[in-house]
Amino acid sequence: MKVFNIHKISLASVLLATPLYILPLRILAQTPNPKQPAIIINSGSTNTCKYRIRLLPSGKATYTVCDKTGEGQVKLEIATKFFNDILAAKPLSKLSYKPCVKSVSFGTLAQVSYQGQKSQDISCPSNDSRVTNLYNDTKSIQKELNFSTSKN
Helix, strand or coil, rough: CCCHHHHHHHHHHHHHHHHHHHHHHHHCCCCCCCCCCCEEEEECHHHHHHHHECCCCCCEEEEEEEEEEEEECCCCHHHHHHHHHHHHHHHHHCCCCCCCCCCCCCCCEEEEEEEECCCCCCCCCCEEEEEHHHHHHHHHHHHHHCCCCCCC
């Protein structure tokens, strides 16, 4: 009988302890790789330059706008929110997409790319908060880097 109780306790211990092992693995699997950048791509328009931002989870960024390169630092809170929103939106290629009418002169296309996945255009209004969050993040990041997209 004692052997049976030991196995019962061991089984119960294993069953109770399993979530403690799995939870950190799930969190680790959803933690952005500190060396893997997310890419923000904006097509530009007739009146504005296209740009591309390469952002690391640390907030370190490099960008190309109007065929000029630059680098900067995005506040950690903004970078962290962006990467959390990317993780919440994965897989990016499966995000809901609803085309919208855009001005020929002012309309742009905005996309996010991360870990081999790429979103469709996230600049169109969406009922999916994940799309809206990503788009708002990209605008915050571009504003934080303080570069102009003007063709002047």
